[in-house]
Amino acid sequence: MSNNSNPLRPLASVSEIDHIHLLSEQLGALVPGEEYSDVTFIVEEKRFPAHRVILAARCHYFRALLYGGMKESQPQAEVTLEETRAEAFSMLLHYLYTGRASLSSAREEVLLDFLGLAHRYGLQPLEDSTSEFLRTILHTHNVCLVFDVASLYSLGALSEACWAYMDRHAPEVLASDGFLTLSKTALLTVVRRDSFAASEKEIFQALCRWCRQTGEGGATQEVMSAVRLPLMSLMEMLNVVRPSGLLSPDDLLDAIKTRSESRDMDLNYRGILSGSQSLLIALWSLRYVWPITLSLYLSRSYSYYIEVSMDELDWMRVVDHSKYLCRSWQNLFFTPRVARYVRIVGTHNSVNKVFHLVSLECMFTHRSFTLEKGLLVPNENMATIAACSSVIEGVSRSRNALLNGDTRNYDWDSGYTCHQLGSGAIVIQLAQPYSIGSLRLLLWDCDERSYSYYIEVSTNQQEWTKVVDRTKVPCRSWQTLKFDKQPASFIRIVGTHNSANEVFHCVHFECPAQSDAEVKEGSPGQESSSTSQNPRPVRPSRTHSLLPSLPSSSSTSSQPHL
Template identity: 75%
Template sequence: MSTMSNSHPLRPLASISEIDHIHLLSEQLGALVLGEEYSDVTFIVEGKRFPAHRVILAARCHYFRALLYGGMKESQPQAEVCLEETRAEAFSMLLNYLYTGRASLSSAREEVLLDFLGLAHRYGLQPLEDSTCEFLRTVLHVSNVCLVFDVASLYSLSTLSEACCAYMDKNAPEVLNSDGFLTLSKTALLTVVMRNSFAASEKEIFQALCRWCQQHEDWAETQEVMSAVRLPLMTLTEMLNVVRPSGLVSPDDLLDAIKIRSESRNMDLNYRGMLIPEENIATMKYGAQVVKGELKSALLDGDTQNYDLDHGFSRHPIEEDGRSGIQVKLGQSSIINHIRLLLWDRDSRSYSYYIEVSMDELDWVRVIDHSKFLCRSWQNLYFTPRVCRYVRIVGTHNTVNKVFHLVAFECMFTNRPFTLEDGLVVPSENVATVASCASVIEGVSRSRNSLLNGDTRNYDWDCGYTCHQLGSGAIVVQLAQPYSIGSLRLLLWDCDQRSYSYYIEVSTNQQQWTRVVDRSRVACRSWQTLKFENQPASFVRVVGTHNTANEVFHCVHFECPAQVDTEVTEGSPGVDSSDSGAASQQQQPQRPSRTHSLQPSQPSSSSFSSQSQH
């Protein structure tokens, strides 16, 4: 009989050709748990005897392998092993897991579950430890979170510790009044109350720490614990009527706190605030509201699509004294380091603005200052984390009229890494894209923003590039907001052997320009990766000065900053060439006779449409 082929219709399905009776193995091994039959070692825990089978334990756990086969007394036949500092109920759960691979966590009491976690950590059972931690994160409650955090801190379980801290941050007043708070170790206690995001009032924190100190009765610990109270955040009345009578804070410390409170700027005080990572808190869900500005209802409605000349935005008149503005009150004091704005962008206008934050509407700190820069559409703004209750956006300029229009406002705390230089974002990703709201405002092309669409393959004699006549105009890209940039990358049109010369300037306002690249005396081809000292830039102007084939400069692709992780075949003169042009003595070829065609080739073709925005 011939061998059955893989395609034979009678060949059994793979799902039934593989026998999987793991459940039977688990059940049958589980039947051996706590049974005297075949056992060859006995554990004694809290006076209770647990017969076991050393080969099973050794196969499942490195700790028991070393203990039971390491040549010590525990290796002897029918050895008895006493386990100190171990709870019998938790050890019984552990044995059952080692034999069956199963453990019922939901039916265990909290203290047993934490002992079980301790055994998993002690014996190096990482999958069991991870699964137990994951379960505990789902059952955190005011009544148990302090106990769980203490254990997580003891065993350095960072993920579980972070989950506990986040839960306590959100429920700080309730946690302070819980019985579990009084059982925290000093180290765990200080970790909790010293967090900026532990958003309870300082009076509540002080009173809870007083109760903890009274229970622990250790003067040295009391002084250290009380140093975590941010006394300057308390009112004078609270310091005199609550703190002073307790006798737990020295008169000198009280006087220092009063002095700091009276002499410091309000926003310089070390405030606490709610921390909700990666979620916009300027929403009605979190109690935010627009308290100043015209057409308030549109700003926080979440609609970033339906807006035009008449509706879908908030606004304020632009005044010289800056008294006008759009002000948002957050639902509670919060820690933020990231704001997103959508400036009205149904035409090509640009705006200038600044953003300030405050706790009391009296003392304002400026976190973003784009008052001297031209900005448009979406703004992705980052700054050093600040605790605030109020945020105000003040428009200082509109290139069309004297009104500042804002379609959307978002604020949050982000853990995403960012780099700032003189208050401006230093981008790592290409921000010269349509998705990042960049646009080509000068230059000629068959299709709008073809320079920024990322297509570096589909271009020829007729399309896929942006150009300008030599000696007249330039190619200008407007970025959505000012960035600190130190590199660019261009793809010059390279369907034949021609070379180009050019220079590049940057500006924040289209009035003052800084030249960052000068290849006006260098023959350049194809890909150009350009590096220079970081410069603030909202606009990038590429000016062609020479083309060996005709009188037009053609550019296929532009990115800012250069995405050096994307490999390209660098054209001449190469990325390491001096941009000043002084180092290269390469003589430029003689210019051909002047032509008015904007195409790379000489034959005439249909005219192109200008991409300048108005």
């Protein structure tokens, strides 16, 4: 019988008393008055009576201040707070007593002071909530002021939100009064960004106004170094930069020389950081291209390369998969480039002579990545169904069972992929070529059998490189395999021995091996599965002679599915 049906036990809705709102209101009523107060804060000549035990319970800073044995610990002490605004401190006291703060009704400068107090007194939840609110009210006239404060307090998420806003509205930000209030450090951080996509003329003129406004003559050279002079036209350099006197004739001559001797695509352009919106091949404005995601027609493999350009005359190749076979979704990372045009050139189709592109996206990401010889070195497992990998050779009752991530539900009849020893192999095709240095697989281990095998990798299914050789040792259960990094679109697992029968069985495959898995790899011939994470399936009550064998003719064909 459930608790609610027991006549002797009250319902849960009446057995739990929750009067937190009353506590908040009653403690909040103490804030404006001096009743029971034992400490007074003086802020901008205004007096704020308070109760040290409440402040100490709510804030480590006030606990140390008011109970640390200093003069502030004395009864009825008066504490003067410098560099603090009364309106912001009043908001802070109300929050400490009630747990509530009305941010939408406060002026922006008060909000920034309030954020500063939260940071100074170590009130992390309050700092996070205030930062989150400020991200929602960013506009041209306040974003510079908010960014200055975010930089001062090293608030990463708020700083990134300001960067993103300023990148999207660069010309308007440069023309705003708030731009003139930026500190030199914050100013240089903003205008040196490749994605701060205003014209160099606008940036130069805004920096001139900043230098005149702040009067920091000694900082002029450092500030003006952020201007990318070679991106300006000759007329702009002669008619805008030269009359200002802020840059020397040598600086102008060097910029003219750089522009005249450089390829257009080698100039350090600025571009707009794009989100996940789809883009035309001919982009409507300068775009910061990195990375590119594209989708190929699903039922076949392709080879291709990608180039970008500013003028459709000078092209720079950023991705070269012309010698690799690729399928489905491609996530392509490369050195960031600003471009107006993106060109995808197909070089091979495994079925016919036509290259098919389903979709293209140019995006921006904060995700870090590593390239080796132009190929991404992945950290995550790329041999998954979600990553568009596929088992193209091998026999299983369920297609791609090897890649579904299920390392628990396998037995004598299902949950594994196999091939007959001496005939065929298990082959996995990744969506695109990666630079791979490790693999991890789970050999079928519902009894004490052992296997031998080797593994090869390829980028085109014609030339294979052996990266793992375990043909001379008995292996069982989990296998974590490391080797020198190799480019790979295909991984071929070839079994050479099974101590129980003539079939090689594999349950799970990862590429690359995932280091966060709680599996300890043993030496060849030793049990290496982790019972804490991947418990061995319960052995069915069968005789030892009933061992896994090739499934019936209804199973997946061992031929490639193209």
